[in-house]
Amino acid sequence: MALLDVRGLTVTFDTPEGELCAVDRLDFSMETGETLAIVGESGAGKSQLMMAIMGLLAENGSASGSAIFKGRDLMAMPPRELNRVRGAEIAMIFQDPMTSLNPYLTIEKQMTEVVQHHQGLRREQARAHAVEMLRAVRIPDPEERIRQYPHEYSGGMRQRVMIAMGLLCAPDLLIADEPSTALDVTVQAQITQLIGELGEKSNMSMILITHDLAAVAEIASRVIVMYAGEVVETGSVDDIFYRPGHPYTQGLLASVPRMDSSVDDALHAIPGNPPNLQELPDGCRFRDRCTRAVDACRNRPPVQRLEDGRSSRCVRDIDTGELLDLPTLAEPEPERTASPEPEAVE
Amino acid sequence: MSKPVLRVQDLAVNFTNQTGGIFRRRERVLRAVNGISFDLHESETLGIVGESGSGKSTLARAILGLIKPSRGRVMWRGDNLTEMEEEELRQKRKELQIVFQDPIASLNPRMTAGDIISEPLWTFYPHMARVQVEERARGMMKMVGLLPNQINRYPHEFSGGQCQRIGIARALVLNPRLVVCDEPVSALDVSIQAQIINLLKDLQKKLGLSLIFVAHDLSIVKHISDRVMVMYMGSAMELSTREALYRKPLHPYTSALMKSVPIPDPKLAAEARQSSWLTGDMPSPYDPPKGCVFHTRCPYKVKRCIADVPALRHMEDGNRVACHRAEELDLAI
Numbered sequence: 001m002a003l004l005d006v007r008g009l010t011v012t013f014d015t016p017e018g019e020l021c022a023v024d025r026l027d028f029s030m031e032t033g034e035t036l037a038i039v040g041e042s043g044a045g046k047s048q049l050m051m052a053i054m055g056l057l058a059e060n061g062s063a064s065g066s067a068i069f070k071g072r073d074l075m076a077m078p079p080r081e082l083n084r085v086r087g088a089e090i091a092m093i094f095q096d097p098m099t100s101l102n103p104y105l106t107i108e109k110q111m112t113e114v115v116q117h118h119q120g121l122r123r124e125q126a127r128a129h130a131v132e133m134l135r136a137v138r139i140p141d142p143e144e145r146i147r148q149y150p151h152e153y154s155g156g157m158r159q160r161v162m163i164a165m166g167l168l169c170a171p172d173l174l175i176a177d178e179p180s181t182a183l184d185v186t187v188q189a190q191i192t193q194l195i196g197e198l199g200e201k202s203n204m205s206m207i208l209i210t211h212d213l214a215a216v217a218e219i220a221s222r223v224i225v226m227y228a229g230e231v232v233e234t235g236s237v238d239d240i241f242y243r244p245g246h247p248y249t250q251g252l253l254a255s256v257p258r259m260d261s262s263v264d265d266a267l268h269a270i271p272g273n274p275p276n277l278q279e280l281p282d283g284c285r286f287r288d289r290c291t292r293a294v295d296a297c298r299n300r301p302p303v304q305r306l307e308d309g310r311s312s313r314c315v316r317d318i319d320t321g322e323l324l325d326l327p328t329l330a331e332p333e334p335e336r337t338a339s340p341e342p343e344a345v346e
Numbered sequence: 347m348s349k350p351v352l353r354v355q356d357l358a359v360n361f362t363n364q365t366g367g368i369f370r371r372r373e374r375v376l377r378a379v380n381g382i383s384f385d386l387h388e389s390e391t392l393g394i395v396g397e398s399g400s401g402k403s404t405l406a407r408a409i410l411g412l413i414k415p416s417r418g419r420v421m422w423r424g425d426n427l428t429e430m431e432e433e434e435l436r437q438k439r440k441e442l443q444i445v446f447q448d449p450i451a452s453l454n455p456r457m458t459a460g461d462i463i464s465e466p467l468w469t470f471y472p473h474m475a476r477v478q479v480e481e482r483a484r485g486m487m488k489m490v491g492l493l494p495n496q497i498n499r500y501p502h503e504f505s506g507g508q509c510q511r512i513g514i515a516r517a518l519v520l521n522p523r524l525v526v527c528d529e530p531v532s533a534l535d536v537s538i539q540a541q542i543i544n545l546l547k548d549l550q551k552k553l554g555l556s557l558i559f560v561a562h563d564l565s566i567v568k569h570i571s572d573r574v575m576v577m578y579m580g581s582a583m584e585l586s587t588r589e590a591l592y593r594k595p596l597h598p599y600t601s602a603l604m605k606s607v608p609i610p611d612p613k614l615a616a617e618a619r620q621s622s623w624l625t626g627d628m629p630s631p632y633d634p635p636k637g638c639v640f641h642t643r644c645p646y647k648v649k650r651c652i653a654d655v656p657a658l659r660h661m662e663d664g665n666r667v668a669c670h671r672a673e674e675l676d677l678a679i
Contacts (some may be wrong), residue, residue, distance in 0.1 A: 041535035042506070154627040184397035185563050186624050189606040193619060211535060214608035218615035237612050255540045256610045257565035259679075263592050267569045269540035273505040 001071070002029040003173065003205050004053075009065035009075075011045065011052045020277050022048040024229040025065070030222070032172070035199050035206045037216040037237070039252075040226035043274050046209045049226075050175055054092065055082045070172065088118040091166035095178040097158035101150040107134075108146040111165055118169050133164040137194060156187035163194065167202075177209045188215070195219060214256045217241060222309070225249050228275050228285040233318075235310040245310065245318030248286045284314070292316065294323065350385035351556055352409070352524060357382045357418035359401070359408050363632075374632050378404040380580035381418070383658075386524070391550060391557040393567030393588075395603065396577035399628055402560045405577070406526045409558070410442050411435050422524070440470055443517040447529040449509035453501040460497035463487065463515045470520060486515040491545060507538035511545070518549065526558045531566060543570055564600075565607045568592060576600045579631060579639040582658050586665035594678040596667035599640050601677040638670070646671055 011023035023045040030036045040046040052063035053074055067074040069090070074082060086092070094100045102110055111133070112126035121129065127146070134142035137160040150158060159179060166174050179195060180188040196219035199206050208216055216223065216237075223240040225233040225248065233246040244250045254268040272289035281287055283298040290297070296315045304318050305311045312318040359379040366372040379401040386392050396402040407413045409420050411427050420427040422442065427435060446452035453462055464483040467474055484494035490511040501509055510530060517525055527546065531539040547570050550557050561567045567574055568588065575585045576599060584597040595601045602624040609615045626643050629635055635642050641651040650670050658668040669675070 041537060156627050184628070186397060186602060186606045187627060189608070190625070192608070196619075212608065213536070214610035214615075217608065217610055217612045218619055241610060241612055252537055253610055255537045257540070257563075257568065257607075258609065259565050259568070259592075259604050259607045260609065260614070263568055263588055265569070267540040267543055269544055270537035271541070273507055273538070274535070 002068075003032045003034075003070065005029040005066075005068040006049075006053065007066050007068075009049060009052060009063065009067065011048045011057065011061060011063045013058070014060045014062075015278075017278055021280075022061075022229055022277060023052065023063075026229075026231060028224055028231065028234070030205065030207070032205055033203045035196075035208065035219055035221045037208045037210060037220035037223045038226060039210055039213050039216065039223060041211055041252075041274060043228065043277060044226040045229040046211075046226050047177055050092075050177060050207065050209060054086060054090065054175070055079065084118075087114060087171075088169045089171055090173045090175060091169065091171040093159075093162050093166050093174070093176040093179050096182045097155060097162050098150075098182070100162055101158060103150050106147055106149055107153070107161055111146070111161075111168060114165060114168050130164070130168065133167050134161070136167065136198070137161075137164045139164070154187075155183050156190060159183060159187075159191055160194070163191075163198070167198070171204070173205045173207065175207045175209070178211065179208070180215065181210070181212070192219060212256075213240075213252055225252070228280060229277065230285060230313060231311070232286065232314070233310075233312045236308075239308075239310050243319070245304075245312040245316075245321075246286075246314050247290045247292050247316070251289075251291075292321075296323065348388050350387050351423055352386040353419075353421040354385075354409060355383050355419045355421065357405065357408055357420060358416050359404050359413055360416040376631050377580050377634070378631070379408060379415075382577075382582055383418075384575060384582070384585060386556050386558065388556060389550070389554045390573070391559055391571050393571030393574040394558060394560045394577060395562065395564050395567055395574060397562055397603075397628060399579065399631055400577040401580040402562075402577050403528050406444070406528050406558060406560050410439070410444055410526055412444075437470075440520045441523045443520065443522040443525050445510070445513050445517045445525060445527040445530045448533050449506055449513050449530075450501060450533075452513055453509055455501050458498050458500055459487065459492070459504070459512050460484075462501075462512055463519055466516060466520050482519065483515075486519050489518070489549070490515045491541075505538075506534050507541060510534060510542050514542075514545065514549070518553070521553075522555070524556045524558070526560070528560045529562065530559075532562065539566070546570060563607060564592075564603050576603065579628065579634055581639055582666075582668060583640065584665070584667045584669075585658065586667075590663065590665050592679070594676075596661065596665060596672045596675075596677070597640075597669050598644050598646050598675065598677065602643075604679065638668070646675055 006026060006028050009023055009026040013020045013022060026049060038046045051057050053067045057063060108127060111130035115121045115126045115129055131142045131146055134146060139145055139157060139160055180191040183191060192215055208220060210216055220237045222236055224231055227248050233249045240249060244253055251270040255270055270289055275281060275285055284301045287293045287297040301313050301315050303311055303313045310318060315324055317324055357379060358381050361376045361378055363374045363376060364371055365374055382405055394402045404413060408415045415428055460483045463486050464479045467479050484497060487494045492511050531542050559567055559570055571588050573587050574591050576583045578599050583599045605618060609618055624643060629642055637653050638651040638656050641647040656668045656670050658666050660666055
């Protein structure tokens with residue numbers, strides 16, 4: 001049984017300009033022990049997807065669909081129960097370690113609170129456990145440093161504290177939303193390595209959300225590529241990096257600036273701009289920026305699913321890039337029906 | 347080579363910070379930029395790379411006179427910018443422009459694209475005819491890859507990459523000779539970053555501009571720079587030509603920065619992980635290490651590095667490095 005199975009997840013926001021669909025009927029599942037990377041640029045819906053599963057959407061957001069975690073649907077759970085799952089069974093690490101810690105409380109207070117609440121440990125036990133976790137994320141001299149306040153920690157050290165806090169209750173699933181983006185490049189590499197090693201050692205399942213494909217190359221086992229609210233490609237980390245099938249994944253890979261390319265190589269760019277989620281084009285959402293688009297892309301592209309778990313939402317064959325013989329494919333998915341207009345209030 | 351257009355000589359910027367509450371007031375001095383010197387030639391691009399706190403943005407701003415330097419000189423085509431009166435300096439800004447990091451925050455949300463781009467014209471040429479200004483704004487939009495018919499749109503109607511194009515058009519509308527780009531792509535998506543870098547490269551070639559391109563990542567400046575300066579804690583660690591720096595960095599910190607760039611290839615990334623060695627964080631800027639500022643994180647340090655500050659010295663091939671051991675270390679990629 002999958003650890004997490006998400007079906008038909010849709011996230012919409014009510015905005016002054018009308019309804020905006022940030023995540024559109026998303027399906028994915030992950031197994032225990034897997035490190036799943038969800039990659040996409042701003043507006044792809046990668047963060048909102050996780051916020052929806054964790055019940056943390058902003059007030060104007062609403063979600064539908066199901067997210068079965070260890071047999072229970074997170075989306076249908078009463079808030080009190082979901083609160084127990086969050087922190088104890090699923091932990092989250094956010095992008096900005098500067099704003100995720102309370103500046104008025106010592107690291108000790110913030111860390112022991114979590115275990116006292118979820119596991120009912122006494123203060124001394126909780127403290128010993130917290131020190132142990134700080135040591136696991138390689139904070140030097142943890143017995144001393146646990147008494148300090150967040151401002152006494154550097155950015156990289158604060159993110160280590162966040163990771164240690166995430167690990168306190170030995171969660172089944174750790175979700176990290178851009179854990180290294182706000183950090184300096186040399187520290188980014190350290191944090192990425194640390195997360196990778198923790199995953200290997202503890203066999204913990206992880207979801208890494210990132211805009212930077214390169215950052216997950218060494219630690220992800222499977223990758224989901226999102227574009228404008230949809231999954232465009234999935235595959236193992238080797239599939240995505242060595243055999244990318246979707247033109248967007250190919251473009252994204254080519255536009256990563258590399259240290260090992262020749263200095264004279266021109267930088268590859270994907271032309272155009274990401275679509276406005278309020279005025280999505282019909283058919284393939286990447287069509288306007290795709291250099292290999294054809295007339296058939298005006299219709300919603302089919303999803304090719306291979307037995308090895310690869311999939312691609314494109315009219316071109318995932319391996320050969322040849323145009324698919326479309327009529328032989330299964331019925332295309334129906335278009336999402338717009339939610340009914342709310343009735344006018346007198 | 348032609349005569350340099352910009353000569354930065356021993357430039358330093360200190361910030362003083364008061365701490366300790368009302369009763370135990372103390373002044374702490376932060377040396378954000380600590381004696382930087384370099385020349386920039388006509389149509390040359392210098393990349394300045396460093397992590398946050400390295401002083402790269404402060405340096406960029408001090409060159410333009412947006413921050414008052416504590417020491418040193420900035421010579422622009424023979425004129426000393428650091429000694430200029432306010433009004434004289436303001437007039438010189440026609441030649442010296444800047445593109446900021448956050449394309450959305452650096453544009454006034456209540457002004458249209460056309461207003462933003464033409465504002466420098468109104469400021470410096472208040473008597474210019476309206477039609478002429480609009481024509482120029484449309485021309486600039488076309489030049490940076492925007493549709494001139496979007497001239498009346500507001501920043502929120504553009505994407506991040508398009509906003510940065512507006513910022514570039516605004517910087518170029520006065521025909522400057524030097525443009526300082528302060529992390530112009532770090533806030534943009536990967537697929538858009540390359541568009542902006544390629545655009546800047548084209549414009550630089552077309553207009554013969556001198557460019558200073560500030561970034562926190564060596565992979566970004568690789569494709570646009572003629573020379574690259576690597577900064578750490580306010581000091582220059584290395585200043586080399588692009589070819590030399592990317593083939594064989596001279597300073598251990600340059601090499602560390604290179605190795606921390608993620609590689610989009612699972613096998614190579616796993617190999618690179620084995621060979622990376624940089625640990626720890628940057629020390630507090632209020633209490634910089636004695637001797638070489640990098641010695642607390644450097645695996646090659648010897649006694650001398652703790653005692654003596656290495657000068658930025660010339661190597662045989664003309665590249666410059668601030669490391670006592672540059673000759674004996676082989677940091678080739």
